[in-house]
Amino acid sequence: MIRLGRVVPRLPRCNSTSRSQFDLWSWLPYRDSQIVSTIAAMEHYSATVKLRMPSHSLLPISAPLFIDTDLDTASVPNDCFVRKFLTGVKTPHFNLIAPSLRVPNDKEEFARLQRFTMLPQKEDFAPAVLLFPTSDRRVDLNLEKKYLFLQDGESSAMNEGDSISTGLYSEPLSRDRHDTEEAAFRLLLPSPLRLEFQDEEAARMSDGRLPR
Structure with a gap:
């Protein structure tokens, strides 16, 4: 963490809601180097996928x-x-970054699908942002998901049983806590893992097969 620049000697108390203070140290939720490396990784992935796709199927996007x-x-x-x-990051030249995970080309839909960013938040809380949604698949909010996605598992604006979109989310966290990692993601699957061999309704591998 020190090498990444995430843990630094205690900074002035101004804007302290953007980090946690721990004795003589300040714990930063992310660093610019992590943004650069994440963008580079995404663009490398996009370029690799693009090379393997027929040219006529690529979207003419450069933005x-x-x-x-x-x-x-x-x-x-x-x-x-x-x-x-x-x-x-640049817009990929295709519609799916992985099976069922859509590139958010429709910005109005992107805003409409956000449930957690629209909730009242404390100043030091970074809510989960739905980055790449699945194709119209939703799940019900339960107690486990409330504690994964809501601040301390509490929100008067959402109840167990409320419907939420599945897909790849950014990491929700309280920045005033040490040992946090904002440069992270959560994949909310539309189906549970296969618990029993006879289960057919379960998360599948990229080729469509059920895991053994």
């Missing part, structure tokens, strides 16, 4: 995946890892 006004509409916090990632 950032998002601009700030798009993210403002979706209530993505101003100073956070995911905003810098989404405005820094």
